[in-house]
Amino acid sequence: MAERKAMPGLTPPGYWHLAWHSRGNPRSVLVERRAVAVNAALALAIAVVGVLYLSLGSVPVSPGEVIAALTGRGDMMTTFMVQELRLPRLAAACFTGAAFALAGVLMQTLARNRLATPGIIGIDNGATAFAVASILGMGFSIAPPAMALAGATTAAAITFGLSAGSGTQGYRFIVAGIGVGAVFGALTQFILARVPIDTANAAYPWTVGTLNARSGSAVWLLGMGLAVGLVLALVLARSLSLLRFKDAVACGLGVKVRACRLQVLALSVVLTGLAVAVAGPVGMVALIGPEIARSLSSARHVPVLAATLAGALVMLLADLAGRTLLAPIEIPVGIVTAVVGGPWLLWILMRPQRSRP
Numbered sequence: 001m002a003e004r005k006a007m008p009g010l011t012p013p014g015y016w017h018l019a020w021h022s023r024g025n026p027r028s029v030l031v032e033r034r035a036v037a038v039n040a041a042l043a044l045a046i047a048v049v050g051v052l053y054l055s056l057g058s059v060p061v062s063p064g065e066v067i068a069a070l071t072g073r074g075d076m077m078t079t080f081m082v083q084e085l086r087l088p089r090l091a092a093a094c095f096t097g098a099a100f101a102l103a104g105v106l107m108q109t110l111a112r113n114r115l116a117t118p119g120i121i122g123i124d125n126g127a128t129a130f131a132v133a134s135i136l137g138m139g140f141s142i143a144p145p146a147m148a149l150a151g152a153t154t155a156a157a158i159t160f161g162l163s164a165g166s167g168t169q170g171y172r173f174i175v176a177g178i179g180v181g182a183v184f185g186a187l188t189q190f191i192l193a194r195v196p197i198d199t200a201n202a203a204y205p206w207t208v209g210t211l212n213a214r215s216g217s218a219v220w221l222l223g224m225g226l227a228v229g230l231v232l233a234l235v236l237a238r239s240l241s242l243l244r245f246k247d248a249v250a251c252g253l254g255v256k257v258r259a260c261r262l263q264v265l266a267l268s269v270v271l272t273g274l275a276v277a278v279a280g281p282v283g284m285v286a287l288i289g290p291e292i293a294r295s296l297s298s299a300r301h302v303p304v305l306a307a308t309l310a311g312a313l314v315m316l317l318a319d320l321a322g323r324t325l326l327a328p329i330e331i332p333v334g335i336v337t338a339v340v341g342g343p344w345l346l347w348i349l350m351r352p353q354r355s356r357p
Contacts, residue, residue, distance in 0.1 A: 014298070035306065038296045042309035046094070049316045053093075054086045056324050092214045092278055093319045093333070094312040095222045097285050099275035101311020102226070102233060102304070103268040104286025105293065109240050109302050110264045111173055114291070115345075118152070118272040119283020121177025125184035126155025127276035128207055132188050135203055136195050145218050149273030155180050156269045209282035209334020211319050222274045229271050233304045236263060240302040279315075282334045284341025288314050291344070 011017035012030070019028035054066045061069070061078055068074040069082035104117040111121075118124050130151025131144040162176035188207060192200040205212070233240075239260045242250040247257050275282075289311030293303035296310075315333065318340070322331035 032298065032301070034298050035301070035303070038293075038303075038306050039309060042296075042306060042313060046309060046313050046316065049313060049320070050090055050094075053090050053316055053320050054082050056320065057081075057086065058328065088216065088219065089211055089214070089319070090316070091223070092211050092219045093315045095219060095226055096211070096275045096279040096282065097289065097311040097313070097315025098308045099222060099226050099229070099271045099311075100282060100285040101289025101293075101314070102229060102308045103271040103275070104311070105290035105302060105304060105307035106233060106240070106264050106268045106271075107286070108290055109243055110261060110268070112244060113171075113174060115174055115287075116177075117283060117286035117290075118268060119281060119286055120181070121159055121174060122155045122179070122181030122184060123152045123159075123177075123269060123272045124276055124281035124283045125181040125188065126158075127152040127273045128281045129184040129188045129191070130154070131277055132191050132203060132207060136191060136199060144215075145221055145274060145277035148277035149270065151184070152269045152273035152276065155184055156265065160265070205332050207280055208332050209280040209337070210332040211279055212330065212332075214278050218274075218278045222278050225270060225274045229267055230305070230308060232263075232267055233308075236260065236267075237302060237304050240264070240304065241300070244302070280334060282315070282318075282337055284337040284344070285311050285314050285318075288337070288341055288344055 014033055016031040016033060017028060018031060019026065021027065051063050051066055054070075055061050055063055059081060061082065065074055065078050066082055069079040070087075072079065074082070100118070103123075107116050107118055107121070108114055110116070127148040128151070131148040134144045134147035159173065159177045159180045162180070163173040192203060192207070195203075239250075239255045242253050242255045243257070243260060243264075250257050272286075290303070290307040292310040292314070293306035297303040297306050314337070318336040319333040322333050322336045325331065
């Protein structure tokens with residue numbers, strides 16, 4: 001029987017120190033109190049906004065009816081509307097927002113730059129171009145999720161190659177990514193210009209980011225990828241915290257810098273490709289989610305879980321606003337996040353970065 005006890009004498013300020021014996025071996029873990037409070041608050045906010053998300057629409061439903069429908073105790077029509085029509089879109093919003101924000105915080109940590117999100121360095125646009133080519137049947141028979149992943153990988157490889165000599169650090173990497181993103185954005189517009197206008201109009205909302213009528217299989221694949229990616233990111237959490245320092249310092253503290261960077265980069269690319277395959281290029285979530293998490297969390301660690309939850313919350317709020325503000329006209333979620341994210345980007349540029357203790 002494992003024995004678990006708190007060790008207050010050895011606990012740093014702001015932490016819980018849990019120690020126990022398992023199979024005769026001592027085990028211990030430090031749990032940051034602020035991180036627990038922030039993650040719990042974000043999860044509670046997602047739950048509240050989720051109920052509101054399921055309640056509002058062309059046919060309003062009270063929160064009580066929503067909860068009854070989710071537990072199978074509501075009337076048939078309400079249950080169908082909540083479970084079959086609105087709940088899948090809610091899941092798509094949560095998964096895509098979480099994936100974009102997780103990829104964003106990983107990429108920002110890798111580049112040591114708050115602007116280095118997958119959208120800004122061209123990964124979003126690469127995934128979009130390849131996925132659009134697949135959707136419009138431009139000589140490809142591969143499914144959009146696979147093509148989006150291939151496009152994200154291609155864009156990341158080109159950006160990394162063009163920034164040779166600086167790696168993933170410095171503004172050369174950012175500038176190379178912006179250029180790659182511009183090229184892939186132009187390629188997407190070229191593809192749309194080559195197809196009939198009706199076909200291009202049908203594909204256009206997807207290119208700016210939307211959650212309307214998303215493929216159930218793509219959402220399921222994203223959910224599985226997000227679960228695995230989040231576990232891997234949490235495993236890499238200590239190395240991520242050390243990667244914020246110079247390579248010599250991280251190496252001296254036991255981090256295999258090159259291998260860790262490749263792992264983080266691959267994880268960011270996969271998460272971005274899967275998210276773009278579902279919602280299109282909603283890049284600003286990868287900027288806003290991590291920034292919210294950092295503003296709420298302490299500066300000691302990379303807020304992996306908090307950024308993931310904040311991204312899901314931002315995507316839920318943005319899609320809810322897009323569905324309801326000008327109803328019955330629906331604003332694509334990518335446009336909503338762009339309107340909010342533009343001023344946010346300017347605020348990030350003007351706001352001094354918080355120093356680490």
